[in-house]
Amino acid sequence: MALNDILLRIRAAEAAAGRPERSVTLIAVSKVQPPERVRAVLEAGQRIFGENYVQEAQGKWPDWRAEFPGVELHMVGPLQSNKAKVAAELFDAIHTLDRASLAGRLARLADGMGRQPQLFVQVNTGSEPQKAGVLPESTDAFVAACRADGLRLDGAMCIPPEGEDPTPHFRLLRAIAEANGLPGLSMGMSADFEIAIAEGATHVRVGSAIFGERDYPAV
Ligand SMILES: *Cc1c(COP(=O)(O)O)cnc(C)c1O
Numbered sequence: 001m002a003l004n005d006i007l008l009r010i011r012a013a014e015a016a017a018g019r020p021e022r023s024v025t026l027i028a029v030s031k032v033q034p035p036e037r038v039r040a041v042l043e044a045g046q047r048i049f050g051e052n053y054v055q056e057a058q059g060k061w062p063d064w065r066a067e068f069p070g071v072e073l074h075m076v077g078p079l080q081s082n083k084a085k086v087a088a089e090l091f092d093a094i095h096t097l098d099r100a101s102l103a104g105r106l107a108r109l110a111d112g113m114g115r116q117p118q119l120f121v122q123v124n125t126g127s128e129p130q131k132a133g134v135l136p137e138s139t140d141a142f143v144a145a146c147r148a149d150g151l152r153l154d155g156a157m158c159i160p161p162e163g164e165d166p167t168p169h170f171r172l173l174r175a176i177a178e179a180n181g182l183p184g185l186s187m188g189m190s191a192d193f194e195i196a197i198a199e200g201a202t203h204v205r206v207g208s209a210i211f212g213e214r215d216y217p218a219v
Pocket of ligand 1 (some may be wrong): 029077189190191204206
C-alpha cells in the first residue's frame with residue numbers, strides 16, 4: 001500500500017541526507033478521509049496521525065484509540081482558543097501554536113492537567129497575510145514569551161507558500177529553530193517531504209500521498 005512506499009521513501013531520504021535511520025517521524029494526515037482508508041492504514045501498523053479539525057478528530061479517534069493501542073494524535077490545523085481545552089486533552093502534539101493568547105491558555109491547561117502536549121511554534125515563513133503563524137522576525141520574542149509562561153516547546157512548523165520553491169522556507173525555519181533551541185522541525189508534505197528531510201525535518205506531515213486525494217480541499 002501507499003503507506004509502505006512513503007515509509008521507504010522517507011528511509012531513503014534519511015540515508016541520502018546522511019541522517020540516522022528513523023530520525024524522521026511520519027505523521028499520516030487523515031483529515032476528511034473516509035474511515036475505511038484510515039482503518040487500512042491503522043491495520044498496516046501506522047500509529048501517528050495528524051488532524052486539522054478538533055471536532056472531526058474528537059468524533060473519530062476515541063474508538064480507534066481503544067481498538068489500536070499506541071495511537072498518537074497530532075493537531076496540524078489552526079487552533080481556536082475556545083477549542084484549546086479539548087485539543088490539549090485529545091492531542092499528543094499541537095503543531096500550530098501561533099499566538100500569545102493560545103500560549104497562555106495552553107499554559108494554564110497544562111498546569112491544571114499536570115501534563116502538556118508537545119508544542120511546535122508555527123512560523124509564517126513566507127509572511128503571507130492570510131496565513132497563520134508567527135512572523136519570522138517575531139519568533140524569538142514569541143518563543144521567549146511562551147517559555148516565560150512555563151511552556152515547554154518542542155519544535156517549529158511551517159507550511160511554505162503554494163507554488164513556491166519550499167527550500168528557502170525550510171532553511172529559514174531551521175535557522176529560526178536552531179537560534180531558539182527548538183529541536184523539532186515539522187515540515188514537508190506529500191509534494192515535498194523528501195526535500196524537507198534533506199533540510200533537516202524531524203516530522204513530515206503526509207496526507208494525500210498515503211490516503212489518496214481528499215474529497216474536498218483542506219483549509
Ligand atoms: C492537509 C495538511 C497536510 C497534508 O497535506 P498533503 O498535501 O495531503 O500531504 C500537512 N500539513 C498540514 C498543516 C495540512 O493541513
